[in-house]
Amino acid sequence: MLVVMNAHAEQDQIDAVVERIRELGLVPHPIPGSTRTAIGITGNRGPENRDTLVMLPGVEDVIVVTAPYKLVSREVHPESTIIPVADTEIGGGFTIIGGPCSVENEEMIIGTARFLIERGVKLLRGGAYKPRTSPYSFQGLGEEGLKYLAKAREETGIGIVTEVMDVESAARIEDVADVLQVGTRNMQNYPLLRRLSKANKPILLKRGMAATVDEWLMAAEYILSGGNYQVILCERGVRTFADHTRNTLDLSIIPVVKHLSHLPVIVDPSHGTGKAEYVPAMSMAALAAGAHGLLVEVHPEPERAMSDGMQSLDFDTFTKMQQSLKPVAAALGVEIR
Numbered sequence: 349m350l351v352v353m354n355a356h357a358e359q360d361q362i363d364a365v366v367e368r369i370r371e372l373g374l375v376p377h378p379i380p381g382s383t384r385t386a387i388g389i390t391g392n393r394g395p396e397n398r399d400t401l402v403m404l405p406g407v408e409d410v411i412v413v414t415a416p417y418k419l420v421s422r423e424v425h426p427e428s429t430i431i432p433v434a435d436t437e438i439g440g441g442f443t444i445i446g447g448p449c450s451v452e453n454e455e456m457i458i459g460t461a462r463f464l465i466e467r468g469v470k471l472l473r474g475g476a477y478k479p480r481t482s483p484y485s486f487q488g489l490g491e492e493g494l495k496y497l498a499k500a501r502e503e504t505g506i507g508i509v510t511e512v513m514d515v516e517s518a519a520r521i522e523d524v525a526d527v528l529q530v531g532t533r534n535m536q537n538y539p540l541l542r543r544l545s546k547a548n549k550p551i552l553l554k555r556g557m558a559a560t561v562d563e564w565l566m567a568a569e570y571i572l573s574g575g576n577y578q579v580i581l582c583e584r585g586v587r588t589f590a591d592h593t594r595n596t597l598d599l600s601i602i603p604v605v606k607h608l609s610h611l612p613v614i615v616d617p618s619h620g621t622g623k624a625e626y627v628p629a630m631s632m633a634a635l636a637a638g639a640h641g642l643l644v645e646v647h648p649e650p651e652r653a654m655s656d657g658m659q660s661l662d663f664d665t666f667t668k669m670q671q672s673l674k675p676v677a678a679a680l681g682v683e684i685r
């Protein structure tokens with residue numbers, strides 16, 4: 349359910365509604381808006397408490413939310429969410445996050461951070477803990493990788509996005525990262541999502557490789573329902589019969605997610621195609637489709653990368669791609685960050 353306060357409701361009236369919701373054994377989630385406050389309610393199994401809430405002073409209406417996900421839905425939160433991260437924001441404009449698949453050593457990650465900052469990119473993504481299909485593939489540098497990421501931020505001021513794979517390492521990653529990435533394989537790892545619902549950093553939640561939009565938004569709901577309202581969704585391609593690309597980048601989900609949810613949604617054209625040569629076209633398409641940004645793999649020497657070299661852009665190609673996005677963004681009236 350959703351309690352909509354009237355536009356002139358006083359803070360003590362809002363507090364009283366929050367208190368009453370708690371007394372009923374439910375969980376209140378106040379959502380301040382530009383004109384009025386709404387209070388999302390989770391934990392209720394039906395509309396039976398509606399009457400007691402609708403009578404409280406300052407309450408305009410109590411709405412039964414029909415979407416299976418509540419806090420994630422636009423029904424509950426009509427205004428689009430913009431998430432401040434490091435020196436930038438995600439939501440509203442078009443925010444580029446770049447970097448290698450894996451942190452491989454100190455020099456390459458700092459070199460990539462310097463390159464990106466010079467190009468105006470404010471967020472560096474690099475994996476220290478890597479979920480690899482084969483146990484024999486490079487698994488990431490772990491804590492050493494986190495140290496290099498921290499150093500890259502220290503030396504360049506760039507914000508850090510990195511993947512968290514399990515509950516045990518979450519605290520360590522939370523200390524270093526500005527945004528915690530949940531990979532496609534972990535989208536429905538519910539203990540991990542519950543842990544991240546208590547994190548004080550935004551979560552970048554990739555779409556499961558076979559997840560429907562409802563399953564994806566329900567996974568996000570796990571994070572919001574525990575009190576972390578900062579979730580960025582990321583489309584990274586799904587499994588289909590097609591084998592001309594690594595995955596099938598499902599850009600059709602962008603307007604759908606924007607209709608159903610207030611959360612920002614970005615696109616990963618690197619895992620979405622698996623081939624660097626197709627990344628610029630799909631990045632342009634993501635921008636045109638209304639995505640709020642990109643997560644794109646960039647490597648100083650893709651041919652030497654320890655993971656995902658085939659789909660990583662080198663610095664020159666990244667620069668050219670960034671240039672070619674500009675006129676499209678201008679035509680759409682979207683700011684590239």
Ligand code: PEP
Nearest residue numbers: 449531532533554584619
């Ligand atoms: C990655 O971002 O490098 C990664 C492993 O992505 P995904 O979880 O989408 O496969």
Ligand code: MN
Nearest residue numbers: 449645655656
């Ligand atoms: Mn990768």
